[in-house]
Amino acid sequence: MDWQTFLSQAGYRLSEPRKRIMKLMEMAERPLNPLAIHRLLCEQGVHLGLVSVYRTLELFFSLGLIRQVFQPDGLVGYLPVSFGHHHFIVCQNCHRAVEFMGSEDMRELVARIQSETHYLVKDHLLQFYGVCPECQALLEAGEI
Amino acid sequence: MDWQTFLSQAGYRLSEPRKRIMKLMEMAERPLNPLAIHRLLCEQGVHLGLVSVYRTLELFFSLGLIRQVFQPDGLVGYLPVSFGHHHFIVCQNCHRAVEFMGSEDMRELVARIQSETHYLVKDHLLQFYGVCPECQALLEAGEI
DNA sequence: TAACTTACTGAAAATATTTATCAATAATTC
DNA sequence: GAATTATTGATAAATATTTTCAGTAAGTTA
Numbered sequence: 001m002d003w004q005t006f007l008s009q010a011g012y013r014l015s016e017p018r019k020r021i022m023k024l025m026e027m028a029e030r031p032l033n034p035l036a037i038h039r040l041l042c043e044q045g046v047h048l049g050l051v052s053v054y055r056t057l058e059l060f061f062s063l064g065l066i067r068q069v070f071q072p073d074g075l076v077g078y079l080p081v082s083f084g085h086h087h088f089i090v091c092q093n094c095h096r097a098v099e100f101m102g103s104e105d106m107r108e109l110v111a112r113i114q115s116e117t118h119y120l121v122k123d124h125l126l127q128f129y130g131v132c133p134e135c136q137a138l139l140e141a142g143e144i
Numbered sequence: 145m146d147w148q149t150f151l152s153q154a155g156y157r158l159s160e161p162r163k164r165i166m167k168l169m170e171m172a173e174r175p176l177n178p179l180a181i182h183r184l185l186c187e188q189g190v191h192l193g194l195v196s197v198y199r200t201l202e203l204f205f206s207l208g209l210i211r212q213v214f215q216p217d218g219l220v221g222y223l224p225v226s227f228g229h230h231h232f233i234v235c236q237n238c239h240r241a242v243e244f245m246g247s248e249d250m251r252e253l254v255a256r257i258q259s260e261t262h263y264l265v266k267d268h269l270l271q272f273y274g275v276c277p278e279c280q281a282l283l284e285a286g287e288i
Numbered sequence: 289t290a291a292c293t294t295a296c297t298g299a300a301a302a303t304a305t306t307t308a309t310c311a312a313t314a315a316t317t318c
Numbered sequence: 319g320a321a322t323t324a325t326t327g328a329t330a331a332a333t334a335t336t337t338t339c340a341g342t343a344a345g346t347t348a
Contacts, residue, residue: 013315013324035305049327054306061218070269074205074212076220089263100257109247113272117242119233120275125214127270128254130263157295157344179334193298198335290348297342305334313326318319 003065003080010063017052022060022080030095031069031077069097072129091132093144102126147209147224154207161196166204166224174239175213175221213241216273235276237288246270 003022004014012018024040025032032040034057038050057078060066066078069088077095079088085099103126110121131139138144147166148158156162168184169176176184178201182194201222204210210222213232223232229243247270254265275283282288 008316011324015315015325017326047327050305051307051328052326055325068214068218070212070214072267074220076218089257089261089265091263092266098261098263100261103253103256105249105252108249110272112247113233113244114274117233117244118277119235119242119272120280121233121272122236122275123216123273125269125271125273127268128257128263128265129267129269130258130265133262136264152345155295159296159344161297191298194334195299195336196297199296292347293345295342295344297340299339299341301337303334303336305332307330307332309328309330311326311328313324315322315324317322 001083003060006063006065012059017048018056018059020046020048021053021056022065025066025078025080030097031071031075031079031090033075033077036077070127071095087126087128089128089130091135092129093131093135093138096132096134098132100128145227147204150207150209156203161192162200162203164190164192165197165200166209169210169222169224174241175215175219175223175234177219177221180221214271215239231270231272233272233274235279236273237275237279237282240276240278242276244272 004019007014007018020041021037024037028040034050034053037057038048038053041048057066060080061068061078065080067081067086067088069077069079069090071077071090072092079097082099084101086102087100088097089100090097106124110124113119114121135144148163151158151162164185165181168181172184178194178197181201182192182197185192185197201210204224205212205222209224211225211230211232213221213223213234215221215234216236223241226243228245230246231244232241233244234241250268257263258265279288
């Protein structure tokens, strides 16, 4: 199910701002924060209240349509998630992020953590940092 | 090596505010943000400029003495890390966090991600969310 | 232990970010 | 196409973060 159908079925309207924001995030391919989204839309000539960006992100996030992605420097951005995917690998250079399938073999680790810490494990956050193919090429060419 | 020695050897001074802040974070056992640290210290009668809290956290973070911990709700806090530990499990109820040893068997997953995404993997962020022993007891007793 | 050097702090102000409010607007339903 | 009401945009308010700089205190040297 696409996000538009999901939104509708959840009882929310498919407004122009919401479409713009989601489309931008899908195109961007890298984590964006509210301010960046607002600025990019302005540059595209799409005028849209900053407040709406905040509200839209909050809604999308609460519905699980987008996810927070954490940069190594501590900045936080949002990216849309596909169904079944939950984890991102982020390029340390250009910040482009792609999803990867979660690991099945987390069970062992979970079992160990539960016995070590006596916490009951409910969920996890897993992200990788690295260098994307484009930036690897740039690196090899000595351009960065 | 303890953090005080580390700080000194890195050429930084062991000031009263820095000691207070680190001690508070060690006692708190849960991720604290700048404002929370400032407020808690005030409550303890320790007056300390908020700006110093920001600067201290930035320093500790850049030296790797503390680490960012992400709550499921998107809030970010800081916690001191022990050498060799890098990952936290956070209680969804009381936010108390404890460290656990990183997994050795991340190699397989890393290999898969590299071949799937063509990214070069450099680092990762792994965190678990769950229920701590204390809150499990409270849950069983029906108190929360 | 006193004087010296300079990293560090605190206070105030400037910026930046996030939230609240409410009338106007536009997406859906009938 | 009109009615209903969720959603938006603008303004203002609240919060959070950064900058600046003079005063202070941590570490060093004598």
